[in-house]
Amino acid sequence: MTVFGQDGYRVRLEWGGEGVTALAPHCAVLVVVDVLVFTTTVDVVVGRGARVLPFAIGDEAAKAGAEARGAIMAGLGLYTSPTGSVATREKWSLRPSSLTEVPAGTLxxxxxxxxGTLCARAAEAGAIVLAGCLRNASAVAAKALELAGDRPIGIIAGGxxxxxxxxxxxxxSLEDYLGAGAxxxxxxxxxxxEAxxxxxxxxxxxxxxPELLAHSVSGRELAEAGMAADVELAGAVDSSTVAPVLVDGIFGA
Structure with missing residues (x-):
């Protein structure tokens, strides 16, 4: 055990993949926070009674596994080039605004x-993984306490x-610091x-x-790409009561 694991505290907070490495050995529960937009999207989907099978971009084995389990594959919803980002028009994608009508029961x-990458790393380390965002902050905090018991809880701001x-x-990033702080x-x-x-x-x-999120670097980037609606959805603090938990590689309620 080292100081980098924030020993002696029940609630701990760190950033990114390195934060997962530092906290996972010491925490029963890890809450991954990627407000713009992965964990917001997971919240929207699970709130509809559907489920999410996450995988990292470029992980073809995980993608094949998702397809083998009958998952409907969503797109990225955003095309990024060296000169900027542009929203795409895929029916279902990583954009939460594309999934507000996803049917219940959908995988x-x-x-x-x-x-998604951080969630996979946290799960591989043996922690219980929750997807946290501004929308479900209170619900996720309550679920983390329930699942952890008297053991430590780690919050991972994705950045x-x-x-x-x-x-x-x-x-x-401002948005993930706010989400982790919530x-x-x-x-x-x-x-x-830190927490x-x-x-x-x-x-x-x-x-x-909502104002700070819209004016942040990430919020402005998405708005300029045509994704202002996604930023607005992400800023609705405690509008959701679901606490997505990763079980057998799938986020559900």
């Missing part, structure tokens, strides 16, 4: 370059990626300094979240 295969070189280093705010006891600060930051701006 949706959903590739994700960030949130975004700089488009700098092939490695695309982590860019800590969940930490619902976990009031035993917070590490405490995020919870305090969220509480300070809780009445301005």
């Amino acid at each position: 949706l295969g959903l590739s994700s370059p960030n949130g 975004e990626r700089w488009r700098i070189g092939p490695e695309r280093p982590l860019r800590p 969940i930490a705010h619902g976990l009031r006891h035993g917070r590490s300094a 405490e600060l995020a919870a305090t930051a969220f509480a300070a701006v809780a009445d301005r979240v």
Whole structure:
């Protein structure tokens, strides 16, 4: 055990894949937060009574496994080039606004370059995995407490990626800090300094979240790509009561 695992605290918070590596050995539950847009999309789908089978972009084995399990494959919903991003018109995609009418019972295969990858890593490490966002922050906090018992809970803010070189280093993002803070705010006891600060930051701006989300770098990027509706959906704090849990590789209620 090391200080990087935030030992001694019941509620812990870190960033990205490295955060999963640091916290997973010490936490019974990991809450992955990718507000724009993977975990928001999972919330919308599960709220419709459907399920999500996530996999990383480029993971052809996982994609084949999803298809073998009868999943309907969704598109990315966003085309990104060196000059900018443009929303596509796929019927069902990673965009939450494309899934507000998905039929109950649907098993949706959903590739994700960030949130889906983090969920897979967290599950491989043996943790119970929840998909958290602003929409379901209170519900996810309550479910995390239920599932963890007296064991530690880790919150993983996914962050975004700089488009700098092939490695695309982590860019800590406002939307995921707010989402992680909203969940930490619902976990009031035993917070590490990292979780405490995020919870305090969220509480300070809780009445301005949609505005801040729209004005953030990520929100502006998506709006310019034609995805303003997705940003609006993502900013509806506690509009959902579902807490998606990853069981046998599938997110359901």
